[in-house]
Amino acid sequence: MNRLTRFAYLGAIYLFFYLPILILIIYSFNNSAYSMVWHGTSTIWYKQLVQDTDLQVIALHSLTVGVLAATFATLIGTLTAVALYRYSFVGKKLLRTLIFILIVSPDIVMAISLLILFSTLKMTLGFWTLLLSHITFCIPFVVVTVFSRMVGFDKNIFEAARDLGATDFQIFRRIFVPMLWPAIIAGWLLSFTLSLDDVIISYFVTGPDYQILPLQIFSMVRLGVTPEVNALCSVMFGLTLIIVFSAQFVLRKKR
């Protein structure tokens, strides 16, 4: 393969990835309520979006849950991965099986079983039940990501640190966390992505006073995709781009 074919191939695949996003953005300016055929330009959907304070609150809810769930899942997931790597303890196999089950369980099954659990525990549905559920389905992805990074670590480092008087917690903070950092970031991003896109589990475990964006989008789409939904997604896409590139910029500077 020569250079040109290679770049052409990369370009084609990237085009494939971004074409739908491009269409989405273009059609958010479509001058028609229901039709998905082009009917001329209009910014009315963005104006509606700006006026829709409820939707902004809902978007904020989503971000709150996403950030918190990703953070706690990363924390717990990292501790779990380190524990699985370093210690041997009772029921380690069962723990792994449970994590596997969490990954393969269809959403609807997890959703209803969690709802029944919360209902049995007499918990009020809302922010907390939502957060607990999101943390739960994010944990396995963090564990897998972080654990795969640890393979090939030189175990002698930990022994040396221990001989020098470091406590386990210090080893975790001063050695594991820095070495695992890229995987931790990846796990966090993965969790955040999962949390932002989850519909079915969220539908069942959230309560009347805590709506989140994926649910709103999903039920709006059920009654026809309006360009307003596209406008919303375009804005979210723009925001993620800004966040990602500024994060990239900051990280690069730090390095």
Place this chain on the structure above:
Amino acid sequence: MNINRRFQYFSIGLIWVWLAIFACIPTLLVLATSLLSNRVDSDFIQLHLTLQNYIGLLDTVYLKIFLHSFYLSGSVTLLCLLLGYPFAYILARIEEKYRGLLLLLVIIPFWTSSLIRTYAIVILLKAKGILNAFLLWLGVIHQPLQLLYTNTAVLIGLVYTLLPFMILPLYANIEKLDTELLDAARDLGASRPRMFFKIILPLTWSGILAGCMLVFLPAMSMFYIPDLLGGAKSMLVGNLIEDQFLAAHNWPSGAAVSILLTLIMGLLLGIYWYTASENNKKEATFL
């Protein structure tokens, strides 16, 4: 008793408590439900132990649904592999300072609602859609093609959604490939196909397997893509479970299908474990 132990107990205890409450109890609930019988009049389940839900799955309808899901997931996996492997290979051979950014660019589109992205594909493929308009403009066709609600549309949608799950593990694997080894082989006169089959393929085998797992498993339950792009004319395992719970109100049977699916996937994982070499096993994540 020192501070070491405290940290150890804390981390093990935390995950144990968490998974016991939020994974173990729900799983046991599902397992128990799958062994109970269904009652529609007032409650979904009644306390009567039975294997009926599993026996009911022996029906040929379910066999067909499972086979169709496997067939579809299999074709998607193959397509992703064929498209993703060269992509990951080229990406892993690009100058190092651009790799991170290029990889990130692969993931970013996936932070937009997957449902909305699927609708964007609908806009592209519909009778009066962009692709048809373009082809008509070019003069290649004179009548709009029926692109939407075909098997091709379903494949395009699934490949689009799952391709990154193939690319990422492949990239991670190919990136480690030793170029000197390839140079040596070339110096010794190995032909290109020979080099690929004898060196590159065996060395990246675990990446291929990991990618295939990550594409194959989700494809089984990703039902809204076949529904939206294929016109909901076929049924996948994902639809089946969802419909059992929501449309048929038959929770025990839905739970049984779910357990069966988990078992099959566990089996696939077992095969993966079995076929991965000792070395790959260590690297093959903790599962």
Place this chain on the structure above:
Amino acid sequence: MRKMKNIICFFILFFLSFSAFAKPNELNVYNWANYMPKDIIHQFEKETGIHVNYSTYDGNDTLYAKLKADPRAGYDIIVPSSYFVDRMRDQNMLRVLDKSQLPNFKYLDKALLDKSFDPGNQYSIPYFWGSTGIVVNKNYFDPNTITKWSDLWEPRFKDQLLILEDPHDVFSMALIALGYSANDSDPQHLQQAYEKLKALLPNIKLFNSDAAKVNYIDEDATIGMGYSGDTYQAMTENSNLVYIYPKEGFVVWIDCMAIPKHAPHVENAYKFINFLMRPDIAAKLSQELDYASPNEAARDLLPKAMRENKAIYPDDKILARAQFEEDSGNVDMIYEKYMEELKVSA
């Protein structure tokens, strides 16, 4: 150590949340998405000082499953369709309504009250209503040649039909085409309906409920089933669409407001339901959402073009053929089984 502190804080907050309970002056409305304009909610909040939490579901099935799994989920008003009202009432999931708190009930159209899914409207108040009929694009097919459900079986529609995805709609259609009641639950009749549907398979282009409207507007589908309200909306963007009330009969559904058994804010729920039945509000609702209002007094306030549109307001002669949807008992599992068989053999 900061992380440890955070975790501890988290657990403290976690337990604190248990004590947080419903505030008195709230109302939790649980409805379909885009089924209530925001300004109407704001007007209610302004008039009464009650804060409304509006959350949405995407279908009767999900609403029912959620309330079944957690009856104390905290919703005050739900809007199930008629046959789910029937089922939820049977299963003691709804509260009997105290009509003395709903003086505006008198404005409702008698023709839509006291139906078999809820005799005497003890549990439910109509919110919007509509029918399921045939949609045709007159640029592709002559609407005069299509008058009844059984016309859809003609070979000329090969690979053309849009069929609604809800098994209930599909089987009602087949049962009516066979001359049975839409609510028939006789297993033999259902078997016949299944056979009939199997014969329809070659004509089916797609199953879809959510995007039926878009498919008709953009002419991805040119003939098939449709809901009257959706079709009326579609007509505003594609004037070639025609809505047909099939000769053999058709299903009329009513989406109803109801109060769940364990609703925490019953008083506020009454106030809201009564507010929505006020003619000016009901008219505004109907006009903004393009669905047919069950409110007779409100209908007079609508623009003439809407009031006289047969697609959403059929006349009495047409309405005489209507069959009101009810819960035909234990048919969901049978429907589901047949739908599986249908889709597998497609």
